[in-house]
Amino acid sequence: METLKKFYRVDRKEIAFLKFIFEAYDGIAIFSTIDSSAGIVVFKISQGCEKDVEMILQDLKKDILIEAISREKMQALYPREKYVNNYE
Numbered sequence: 001m002e003t004l005k006k007f008y009r010v011d012r013k014e015i016a017f018l019k020f021i022f023e024a025y026d027g028i029a030i031f032s033t034i035d036s037s038a039g040i041v042v043f044k045i046s047q048g049c050e051k052d053v054e055m056i057l058q059d060l061k062k063d064i065l066i067e068a069i070s071r072e073k074m075q076a077l078y079p080r081e082k083y084v085n086n087y088e
Helices: 011-022 050-060 071-075
Strands: 001-012 029-035 040-046 066-067
Touching: 001 011, 001 050, 011 029, 011 040, 011 050, 040 050, 066 071
Parallel strands: none
Antiparallel strands: 001 040, 001 066, 029 040
């Protein structure tokens, strides 16, 4: 199954909440924490679910810090992290 990885910086106090939200939307994305102290997370988004994930994130952004992080910035921050370097 093809997935798209998208990285974000989120309010670290909300990581567990975000994980539970996306677990409730069974199958649209897998949520993993890259760096809990910095609030860096990744979504592995199922093909065809990109708009759904974006809609959920836009709604959550009203109450929670959620910032997209570019591939280049992730590679600069975590140059040895296999998860980051296998971005696509």
